[in-house]
Amino acid sequence: MSDKSSTLRGLMKYFKPCRTQLAAALVFAAVNVAATLYAPILTGRAVDMIAEMIKNGGTADGLMPALAAFAVTVLVTAVSQYVMQLCLNKVTFGALRDLRRDAFDNLSRLPLSYIDSHPKGDLISRLISDVEQISDGLILGFAQLFTGVVTIIGTLAFMLSINVKIALIVVFLTPVSLFAARYISRNTFKFFREQTSVRGDLTAFVEEMTGNQKLVKAFAHEQAAEDEFAALNSKLQKTSVKAIFFSSLTNPTTRFVNGLVYAAVGIVGALSVIGGGFSVGQLSCFLTYANQYTKPFNEISGVITELQGALACAKRVLDLISETPESDDSACAEITHADGTLTAEHVCFSYNKDVPLIEDFDLRVKPGQRIAIVGPTGCGKTTFINLLMRFYDVDSGRIMLCGHELTKTKRDSVRGVYGMVLQETWLKTGTVRENIAYGKPDATLEEIISAAKRAHCDSFIRKLENGYDTVLGEDGGMLSAGQKQLLCIARVMLSLPPMLILDEATSSIDTRTEILIQEAFAEMMRGRTSFIIAHRLSTIKSADRILVMNSGKIIEQGTHAELMDKNGFYAGLYNSQYDNG
Amino acid sequence: MQFRHISFEKQTGATELFPIDGATVSKALAKVGVIVKYDPERNDQQKMLKLFGYLKNYRKQAILGPLGKLLEAVFELIVPIIIKRMIDIGIPAGDKPYIMKMGALLVLMGVLGLASSLTAQYFAAKAAVGFGTELRTALFKHINTLSHSEIDAAGSATLVTRMTVDINAAQTGVNMLLRLFLRAPFIVIGAVIAALTISVKLTLIFLVFTPVMWAVIYNVTKKTVPMYKGIQKKLDNTTLITGENISGVRVIRAFSRQRDERERFSGSLDELNGLQLKAGRASAIMSPATYILVNLAVMLIIFFGAKMVRSGELMTGDIVALISLMTQVLLSLIRLAELILSLTKAQASSLRILEVFAMQPSVTEGAEMLDFDKNAPAVEFRNVSFRYVDSERCALENISFAANRGETVGIIGGTGCGKSTLINLIPRFYDVSGGEVLVGGKNVRECTHESLRGKIGIVPQKAVLFKGTVRDNMKWRCPEATDIRIKRALAVAQADFVFDKNGGLDLVIEQGGKNLSGGQRQRLTIARALVGRPDILILDDSASALDLATDANLRKAIAANTEGMTVFIVSQRVSSIRGADKIIVLDDGHIAGIGTHSELLEGCAVYREICRSQLDREVRGNV
Secondary structure: OHHHHHHHHHHHHHHHHHHHHHHHHHHHHHHHHHHHHHHHHHHHHHHHHHHHHHHHOOOOOOHHHHHHHHHHHHHHHHHHHHHHHHHHHHHHHHHHHHHHHHHHHHHOOOOHHHHHHOOHHHHHHHHHHHHHHHHHHHHHHHHHHHHHHHHHHHHHHHHHHHOHHHHHHHHHHHHHHHHHHHHHHHHHHHHHHHHHHHHHHHHHHHHHHHHOHHHHHHOOOHHHHHHHHHHHHHHHHHHHHHHHHHHOOHHHHHHHHHHHHHHHHHHHHHHHHHHOOOOHHHHHHHHHHHHHHHHHHHHHHHHHHHHHHHHHHHHHHHHHHHOOOOOOOOOOEOOOOOOOOEEEEEEEEOOEOOEOOEEEEEEEEOOOOEEEEEOOOOOOHHHHHHHHOOOOOOOEEEEEEOOEEHHHEOHHHHHHHEEEEOOOOOOOOEEHHHHHHHHOOOOOHHHHHHHHHHOOOHHHHHHOOOHHHOEEOHHHOOOOHHHHHHHHHHHHHHHOOOEEEEEOOOOOOOHHHHHHHHHHHHHHHOOOEEEEEOOOHHHHHHOOEEEEEEOOEEEEEEOHHHHHHHOOHHHHHHHHHHHHO | OHHHHHHOHHHHHHHHHOOOOHHHHHHHHHHHHHHOOOOHHHHHHHHHHHHHHHHHHHHHHHHHHHHHHHHHHHHHHHHHHHHHHHHHHHHHHOOHHHHHHHHHHHHHHHHHHHHHHHHHHHHHHHHHHHHHHHHHHHHHHHHHHOOHHHHHHHOHHHHHHHHHHHHHHHHHHHHHHHHHHOHHHHHHHHHHHHHHHHOHHHHHHHHHHHHHHHHHHHHHHHHHHHHHHHHHHHHHHHHHHHHHHHHOHHHHHHOOOHHHHHHHHHHHHHHHHHHHHHHHHHHHOHHHHHHHHHHHHHHHHHHHHHHHHHOOOOOHHHHHHHHHHHHHHHHHHHHHHHHHHHHHHHHHHHHHHHHHHHOOOOOOOOOEOOOOOOOOOOEEEEEEEEOOOOOOOOOEEEEEEEEOOOOEEEEEOOOOOOHHHHHHHOOOOOOOOEEEEEEOOEEHHHEOHHHHHOOEEEEOOOOOOOOEEHHHHHOOOOOOOOHHHHHHHHHHOOOOHHHHOOOHHHOEEOHHHOOOOHHHHHHHHHHHHHHOOOOEEEEEOOOOOOOHHHHHHHHHHHHHHOOOOEEEEEEOOHHHHOOOOEEEEEEOOEEEEEEOHHHHHHHOHHHHHHHHHHHHHHHHHHO
16 A cells, blocks of 8 residues: 555656646546536526426527526536646646656666666566556546546536435436446456457467468478368357357446436436426436436446556556666766776676675786687676676676776776677667767768778678668668678777777678678777687687686686696587587 | 459459569559559558458348347437427326336337347357458468468568457457447437437438538547557657667667667657647547537527427427437447547558458469389479579579489588578479479479478478477378387487477477477477478478587488488588588589588588688587
8 A cells, every 4th residue: 555655656746847737637627527517407497498488488588598608618618628638638748758758767877787687578668558558547547537526426416406316316226237237247257268268279370380381381281270270260259259249248238227227217207397396407407417427437447447557557667767776976087098908806796696606806908918708608708798898896806997996987988998899789770870870979971981891891881772871770670690790890990999898709690791700800909908709719719818607607717728738627628629520 | 262262353363464473462552552542541441342251151140230230229219209208298298107108118118229239249249250250261271372482571470460460350340340330320310310200490400510520520530540640650669769778788888878868768758749749639629629519509409499399390308309319419420430440440450461362372383293203313403593582683593403312412501502592492482583493303393282292301490399299290291190100200300308208299399399498399390300201301400409419310310211212401510411422512592512521622612611610610609
């Protein structure tokens, strides 16, 4: 409960900028309901005047003023509704935007540990669909709830003020339709579940067969698949007819109950008119109320479940917004002279306190040295990059980069020292040009082309539809894996910082492109301190230092000769591979 | 089914004129769509009508459904008339029994309305579901006729969506159409008729206001629908930026571009907000405007009605009835607009389904049974060239070779050099662009698919297994295969592991083979191909997930147990094909050399280069 109220409190903040509109929306909603409910009374009165006129003959002098009052009421209803809607839009869409903006702002400041430990889909859905749910469920739901309650109270008050007896008929009979609707939906649930399960089977089957259509053809399995499909399909047909039919019972049943209420009001009302003390106009007014009275009930019961769902969504969004960001580094030092040295002293690090990973790690890198990182897939090369780039901070010990202790240096400054090319190529949607200039947005076209040439991608870029202005779709669009890799190299080539982090893995790339990438790498590394996630024997052998990693830990380090002499893990790995080759 | 034939005759006609594949046809159709741009909607609707052919077997239900709705509307419209009689006849006379009688009539109308409504719902559900079922069957069969080119063009994922989501949407559309879409016009027309029975003069108000209200509703809807589409697009863009910022978090931070990304996102949000407010303003007008209109009509009814009452033409109850009818008209019109909105969704789905139907298989089946000539080469390529439909370059050029019975043929080359393309031509998944492919001495174009593909066992790159037991999966090629035969195939494929697990042949494989490792799946797919005892076995890089030792054992077992079988091994690993009788070295769509390992080492520069780089590669794979 306190959880909910703190969520609500957190949300309130987002309505504050538009609190005038919110207040206005509530006021106009109330006005709107009142005017809507008042209109039938006025028409009823007009009808009574006409009836009076018949009885007494003569003219209906009161009719024109009554109609004028009616016109005013109608106008008030329409205007208040319009204004209410506009205010509500302003509040809703504004809160929506602010929530998303804050969530995204914080996301871009959160430590990588948070982003690494949350699935991408989960984070996206918090920013997109959860926020959407808040606007649909919470804000519009609240508006509906509010008008619903006001309508119910208003209708009750008007009805009671006109005729208590008939009002009670409406009050007690109307909810019957609610119970009927609930009864039906509870009983159709079973059919729906059945339909969902059969439909799931069919979808799974289609996914298997149509998704692997080529295999079906390779095995000439078409007829068998069609037979099995037909069986599933006719099963689905049977359950679907039931589910659809029974679920469609709600509306007619509600209408039927409403019809009964209507008939009851008609009979009792007409009898009351004969009995005196009740007029035809009042009867017509009551008939209108009887028709309107169920609607808010149906809406409210729908809104309440939505509200609860929306509150859960709001909590997820607010949690993301209030997550602690990376520590403030504005007071930290900046690297002014990047000399390409790096030392690690007694570094300890682990993602999870219970599972120690890197313990008491030392490393001394001189300017221009090449450090090869070697180990089986999933050995923890990202851990190493995470520490170098200050994506994660060490638990103890210290890493000195160009004479600065990493944890006391601005993150941007640390990261600016490195050029990084990872195996997972990442390109943003935008032009080729924007992508190459990602690290240096003010680069001139000449600089960009020159970088592209050195990265061997100028020629394929020129063959693209619009050359450097070709817009790449999501994740590089139609480019091949190798081309994407080359673009990432060009991106680094443009500003070419004094130190490099390179990933040699090029598994999905054809030989020719692979050679180009190797050449580009060699060009970049000239005279620069480089950390290479190495896969080629030649790179490993020629490295100044080899770090051997296994299951997240750095288990050995040294030159090729030293490690072979040591006859440990590396030597074992090397020998076994050599035999196989 | 018959109907489908007729309705698609036009499109088949188009393919006869230009012998082209489905993708080109749909492109051509898209062009036609551009030409008739002056009224694309009508064109779409005409196309959609074709789908209604699948209601053919449910004609009775499709008529009874709306008919029930019509009756329900009639009973609903009688209600105001009964109330009118209560007021005009019962009340002035003080006739209580008459009022009770009329009240009973009201209840009766309710009961009749309920009964006819239920009937309508039942038949509508029956017809719509029948429609969906028949459409699904037809589309499934149609997809089965498509060849690889069309599947490439459409994409398997798209075809799955057409089969599931789109057909469901179309089915829902038909159901709504039968149940609700016709109800609104019934009520509107019925209300006008009911009004006519009360007062011809006042009916004029109905005749004026109904079209005006509809114009307002229709125009607001028409104006806002594209706006909401724009909002959805902007929202997709917002999602895209979020996704990019998560997957690219390391690059973005490495380049310290967080602030720019925040601005980019914020800009996108501002645009979204602007569109939302605009659309909100446009649609907020609908409800107040129609409210004013309907009440203006009510005022006119009261004003002129009062005059007519004075002159004795009308009674009080008449006015009450007319007001109530007017309100019903408005409600129906709003409902109608909502329905049109939902139906546009169904329409979009229908069009997407029709696109699939418009695709025609590019590979047409030959008529002759393949009678494997034991003396001819098992597979022979004669100067074969091949070009993918959407590509300008040839994927294969001037390929000629012969693989004899019992030979093992290795195919090696870099990624994208055409290895998989080459073996896809053997079972005729694609038609060659030039030259000819012969299997067992016969041109593959002349053979029936089943007789040709029945001779060939394929193990594709991606190891796909299907939900069911191991036994079910093994019987894909050969439904009558005995357990002994399956066990033998499993042994050759090094897949005996299934007997170490619970169940053996009855081991249940989950969808996509999720409960098995990649290597296990691969070995099972090899066994599946072997069960069919093919004359030609094709292993398309299908040992990539196996360790070197298992790979070697597998090749040994295949060699020992497949006498007379021609085996194609496609691989990037020299070690996998080194022992083959014949190695084909492909380089960028051309044959760079054919021969044994030692011959090629001697005479083929490309092969030597591959061998040299393998030493590095082997290390990379495992170090």
